[in-house]
Amino acid sequence: MHVLVVEDDKKIASFIAKGLRQEGYAVEIANNGVDGFHLASTEKFDAAIIDLMLPQLGGLDLIRGVRDEGSTLPILVLSAKTSVEDRVKGLEFGADDYLTKPFSFAELLARVQALVRRANAIAEPVTLSVEDLTVDLLRRRVTRGPARIELQPREFALLAYLVRNKGRVVSKTMIMEHVWGYDFDPQTNVVESRISRLRDKIDAGFDRPLIRTVRGAGYVIGED
Amino acid sequence: MLLAKTRPLRTLAFRLTLIYAFAGLLALVLVLAGCYLVLKSMLQRELDEHLVSEIVEYGALLKEQNLDILRDVLEQEAYSEGVDRIFFRVFDASGKEVIGTDVRGWTGLSAQPPALLAAMHGQTVFETLPGTETTFPARIVYGLMTPSLVLQVGASTESTALILRQFRRIFVAAMFSFFLCSIILGAVIARRALAGVRETTNTARAIIAGAWLSRVPVSPRGDEIDELALTFNRMIDRIQVLMQEMREVTDDIAHDLRTPLTRMRAQAEEVLDCPSASSGERELAGGLLEEADGLLGLINTMLEISQTEAGVKEVRRERVEMGEVAQEVCELFAPAAEDKEVSLTCERVSALPVKGDAQKLRRALAHIVDNAVKYTPAGGSVMVSCQTRNGMAVIAVRDTGIGIGAADLDKIFTRFYRVDQSRSQSGNGLGLSLARAVCHAHGGEITVQSELKRGSTFEMSIPAA
Numbered sequence A: 001m002h003v004l005v006v007e008d009d010k011k012i013a014s015f016i017a018k019g020l021r022q023e024g025y026a027v028e029i030a031n032n033g034v035d036g037f038h039l040a041s042t043e044k045f046d047a048a049i050i051d052l053m054l055p056q057l058g059g060l061d062l063i064r065g066v067r068d069e070g071s072t073l074p075i076l077v078l079s080a081k082t083s084v085e086d087r088v089k090g091l092e093f094g095a096d097d098y099l100t101k102p103f104s105f106a107e108l109l110a111r112v113q114a115l116v117r118r119a120n121a122i123a124e125p126v127t128l129s130v131e132d133l134t135v136d137l138l139r140r141r142v143t144r145g146p147a148r149i150e151l152q153p154r155e156f157a158l159l160a161y162l163v164r165n166k167g168r169v170v171s172k173t174m175i176m177e178h179v180w181g182y183d184f185d186p187q188t189n190v191v192e193s194r195i196s197r198l199r200d201k202i203d204a205g206f207d208r209p210l211i212r213t214v215r216g217a218g219y220v221i222g223e224d
Numbered sequence B: 001m002l003l004a005k006t007r008p009l010r011t012l013a014f015r016l017t018l019i020y021a022f023a024g025l026l027a028l029v030l031v032l033a034g035c036y037l038v039l040k041s042m043l044q045r046e047l048d049e050h051l052v053s054e055i056v057e058y059g060a061l062l063k064e065q066n067l068d069i070l071r072d073v074l075e076q077e078a079y080s081e082g083v084d085r086i087f088f089r090v091f092d093a094s095g096k097e098v099i100g101t102d103v104r105g106w107t108g109l110s111a112q113p114p115a116l117l118a119a120m121h122g123q124t125v126f127e128t129l130p131g132t133e134t135t136f137p138a139r140i141v142y143g144l145m146t147p148s149l150v151l152q153v154g155a156s157t158e159s160t161a162l163i164l165r166q167f168r169r170i171f172v173a174a175m176f177s178f179f180l181c182s183i184i185l186g187a188v189i190a191r192r193a194l195a196g197v198r199e200t201t202n203t204a205r206a207i208i209a210g211a212w213l214s215r216v217p218v219s220p221r222g223d224e225i226d227e228l229a230l231t232f233n234r235m236i237d238r239i240q241v242l243m244q245e246m247r248e249v250t251d252d253i254a255h256d257l258r259t260p261l262t263r264m265r266a267q268a269e270e271v272l273d274c275p276s277a278s279s280g281e282r283e284l285a286g287g288l289l290e291e292a293d294g295l296l297g298l299i300n301t302m303l304e305i306s307q308t309e310a311g312v313k314e315v316r317r318e319r320v321e322m323g324e325v326a327q328e329v330c331e332l333f334a335p336a337a338e339d340k341e342v343s344l345t346c347e348r349v350s351a352l353p354v355k356g357d358a359q360k361l362r363r364a365l366a367h368i369v370d371n372a373v374k375y376t377p378a379g380g381s382v383m384v385s386c387q388t389r390n391g392m393a394v395i396a397v398r399d400t401g402i403g404i405g406a407a408d409l410d411k412i413f414t415r416f417y418r419v420d421q422s423r424s425q426s427g428n429g430l431g432l433s434l435a436r437a438v439c440h441a442h443g444g445e446i447t448v449q450s451e452l453k454r455g456s457t458f459e460m461s462i463p464a465a
Helices: A010-022 A033-042 A059-068 A084-092 A105-119 A153-164 A172-180 A190-202 B012-064 B067-081 B115-120 B158-193 B195-208 B224-273 B279-310 B322-339 B358-374 B431-441
Strands: A002-006 A026-030 A047-051 A075-079 A097-100 A127-130 A133-136 A141-144 A147-149 A211-214 A218-221 B086-091 B097-100 B125-129 B138-146 B149-156 B318-321 B343-347 B353-356 B381-389 B392-399 B445-451 B455-463
Touching: A002 A010, A002 A033, A010 A026, A010 A105, A010 B224, A026 A033, A033 A047, A033 A059, A047 A059, A047 A105, A059 A075, A059 A084, A075 A084, A075 A105, A084 A097, A097 A105, A105 B224, A127 A153, A133 A153, A153 A172, A153 A190, A153 A218, A172 A190, A172 A218, A172 B279, A190 A211, A190 B322, A218 B279, B012 B067, B012 B138, B012 B149, B012 B158, B067 B086, B067 B097, B115 B125, B115 B138, B115 B149, B158 B195, B195 B224, B224 B279, B279 B431, B318 B322, B318 B358, B322 B343, B322 B358, B322 B381, B322 B392, B353 B358, B353 B455, B358 B381, B358 B392, B358 B431, B358 B455, B431 B445, B431 B455
Parallel strands: A002 A026, A002 A047, A047 A075, A075 A097, B343 B381
Antiparallel strands: A127 A133, A133 A141, A141 A147, A211 A218, B086 B097, B086 B149, B125 B138, B138 B149, B318 B353, B381 B392, B392 B455, B445 B455
16 A cells, blocks of 8 residues: 655654554655645555645645546545635545544544545445454444453444554543544543443453553553 | 514604604694684684674664664564574663563573673673573673663674584594504604614624624615614624634634644654553653643634634534433433442433534533533432423533532633632633533523532523524
8 A cells, every 4th residue: 555645744744654654554755745746646646645734835736736637546634724614625626535633643544544445445344353352333243252242332332433443542532522422521531431331341251351541541452 | 692672662763753743742732722712712802893893783773763663673683593692681871771682591690780880981891601501601792872871782602612612623633633643654754764773783683693794785875874884884894804813813823733732642642652662651652642632622622612702603503402412411421420429310301402503512511511420429419401491492400519609600601710729620611611602602591500518500591493
């Protein structure tokens, strides 16, 4: 997989590139719109991650230029602007998805994977697994080893979110946003209480706990 | 803020109409009363002149004829006019009645009138004989016919009275119809004159409801109302520019803060992901990550409060079932409350629809329930109940928590205000402020009642759909 990253902030660009390389992607970085456009029109990529605020050639113009050449390259837009108009504008200019800064790498990776899958018409896997835990997204079934585990709908959604981001830390804020759709940080232990109930069902009676707490940061499932 | 609907009886148009109508009525009454008085005195004078002319006429007759002829003439005259409408009496110098027509229909006539003496001395004396229940007042004149004979003529004022009565009837009818017409006409004129004011009000209402593009129509007349409309429109243009600027500024601030936050978050994630990092380093990185998320939440919430309060973004108006919102929020907090040994109950009602933004309303209520659970010690309870009251969907969150002191009660909705000044408890003090901004944006209100150590009740009311 070959991914183009167009981002003028060098730290952010290298953070994205490093994470993607760890996942086995080949990454090329452009620090301005002109270089980005040049790379996009001369090399073959599977996906592009493009920041909207770029020197020399803005992200929107870059995307339009790429689309005008007839390219169907899947494009994920990064932007620090949250307003709906900006989002709509990005999509109108030919982007495929939109991610607001700041983002977690887990989120970025999930979006890029989804874009590549969609472009190559690959269906999303129906079952996800971590070690001996299997989550069947279609039948909404969870098994660990031979044992079937019954979960409530919210617990299932929480587990599915953790497993989709396996090996990566997801913060409480991210869980609130993706599992419950709330954009706020509760002062009560809303997430902790759910996680502890999920643990009671997933990890109780097994030698190796799957859900780990990363102090201060959040939770991670599987892969040390 | 909600604008009170003006009551029709208190409108300027109504008051102006009434004032004009009454002023017009008063003027009409004065004019008609003047006419009445003039007419009355004219009729009276005419009658008097007629009576005096009778005296002169019969005096002339007496110079050529004798008393017997005069008696016949007078009696004939009285009979032809009607004996209860006119009478004649002739007195000699000693005050003795020498001629007298039939005066049986006349009450209150004296046989020896005191005015005779003055009449004997050549004066013409006028008298009014008051009327009774069955008769009209009469006008009586004394005058000398010959140096030794006085003629007393009395005539009923019946015809004058009838004319005046007719006049009074017309008078009252005119007053009534004038009053009616002036009310109708006044109402029409006032409505037309104030149409511009009404249009301005309607436009202002539309703008409050979010229709920022509406403007008051300005007519080419260029009167005071048009000046008001023009000034109003100019003011709205200015506000719109300011709002646009504010939106840009907040967007810029958000942007400028998000980029370094992204960098911060990225570095923390990198440390967390680094296999060679020690557990202490991971913990530091984890803390950094959480702080970054907290800071982002703070920025987002602040922006949302300012934008919601300023009405920069239009509130969505979808049908939202508040009962379901309450249920969802309770479901979210149920495990946390259970772990804290706080009983959280949601009393659900079937239909509590409002028009609004489900996500915002849910978040507003979530902040209230979050607070309630946070400040209720183990063993206490939090009750969420829904009801309709005075056309408002009301969601009440009642807790048996630590309560809020009277001094703090009116400040808790202020941004960053926290009852716990030591700030040892987590939280940024923006939740209730956001909840209030959301309620206001939906045309609703949020209120709180509280007693220290007994608990608090928050009520969110949103106009029912």
